[in-house]
Amino acid sequence: MSSSPTEGLDPSTLEIKSAEQCWEHFESGESGVQEAISRARESVLVASSLWAETMRGTGRVIGLGAGTSGRLLALEMAEWGPTFSVPEDRCYALVAGGDMALTRAVEGAEDDGDAGRKAIEDLKVSENDLVLGISASGMADFVAQGLEAAGSLGAKRVFITGNPAAVVPGPGGVIPILIATGSETVAGSTRLRAATATHRILQRISTMGALRLGWIYRGRMVMMKPTNRKLRARALTIVSQLADVSEKRADSLISMCSNDLRLAVACGWLGKPAKETETLLDAAQGQLELIWQYLEPLKEGSMTSNQLAERSDGA
Template structure:
């Protein structure tokens, strides 16, 4: 595979520009440093807000691909890679997803999570190898994260994604980056110069965390993992989750603790199934069928019958 060519003048990158607000940060007191950083960080949500339409489009694509059997894959180097791995690793405990549904890959592998491996980001062929190992295919979505927008590892990954038919989403904090040419959709929150020049673990990293939170949370809500703001796609597998599941069943149906426990046992600890049983007065098998008809969405499942979900 030919090497990616992200040749670009670093001096032209917003993420590499000198921030005049922090030009004398080394003369400030700790309190003044905190105030300066806080003021700069407050601009990050505004930059993310300017990308709302692109983020929403990404959620729609990711949801559709996952419903069709695909996956969401994050790929990045350094801070970008770590944030992708973090977001992916938090999906199973938060939304009871299988670990293979959302995957995070970082240049240099798992050891790079704890120890910087800066040189590995310069090898686009390494991304291809990493994606081949997990069998990236046309059903998947790949989000390539690179604050600078020029990381060869990420560019190589997005190029490969398009070759195999996966949907390629680029994330950068610089406009008109090389990611544009290798992505089907771009998310570009331009946060401006960093407090410490070029340290994209700061405002750029914060923007990355905010956007990734939106991508996975928005997708999981669309997939029926919540009812309102409650995490209802639970399966009681430990003492804490047993108690939480029972409490949510009581909250959603108004039954006694004893009744909630009885129905949960009959439903093998499946919270949504138990709620449909209690709300619709059906047995667990029928409740599961209703949920399937409603795309595992609890709200339409308890608003009426399965037929209403297809209306």
């Protein structure tokens, strides 16, 4: 019998005999989910730093998961392109059982440790990469052996689990994130509390990582690409509000900057050509806040890109 808390029976579920009672049980369990997430705060902050470090460089973020955990990784990573302009070849969700497992159960796939190892080796994982492994029960060999392989290749690693007794896959250096949501409303059904907590953790890792990189500014997704009508309207609003210009001027700035919203905002602030502004934005490591902080000397020309870069390094 498994020792994972996710497999345990919650005694309070024994008397659930109606949909209304089930609803109340879900409601009462929400606080436990939030508490589990809150306890993982420091580890999640570290993971977000590793995410940012990887994206700032040339590495990839690679997810390893089985069942619901794998599907959550695929769901999360699918949003990084439209939200943050992360190229498809810089994020991979490796799901036990392959693409078929995204829409249906592939029984036994999570026990195939060799497949997890091979998936990592086939991607030629290196020290530049970050591998996120998720196993709610802490028992998925696909994830464990995949993380072990990633470690032997020098990759940064994060292990997310709902089992405090889980063996953290070696070699050392793995960042463990424990989300102790305990037993489920339906015993063993980790698509419930464990999945809810996992989804929120993944959201926070990527969102806080993007914030560290300046991809989010004052609550706006400034790395977004306006690829459809809705997003074009959003882009106009973002640039118009941040640069404090009309939507007509915002449209002109976006076109001038080839749909780079950060650059469009900086151009709106500085009143300089796109190429010159891009040099300054690069010196600021893409941080609009740094441009804003030194806006007047940059507009006047009394601060150079090299001087801005020095301040960026110390930020």
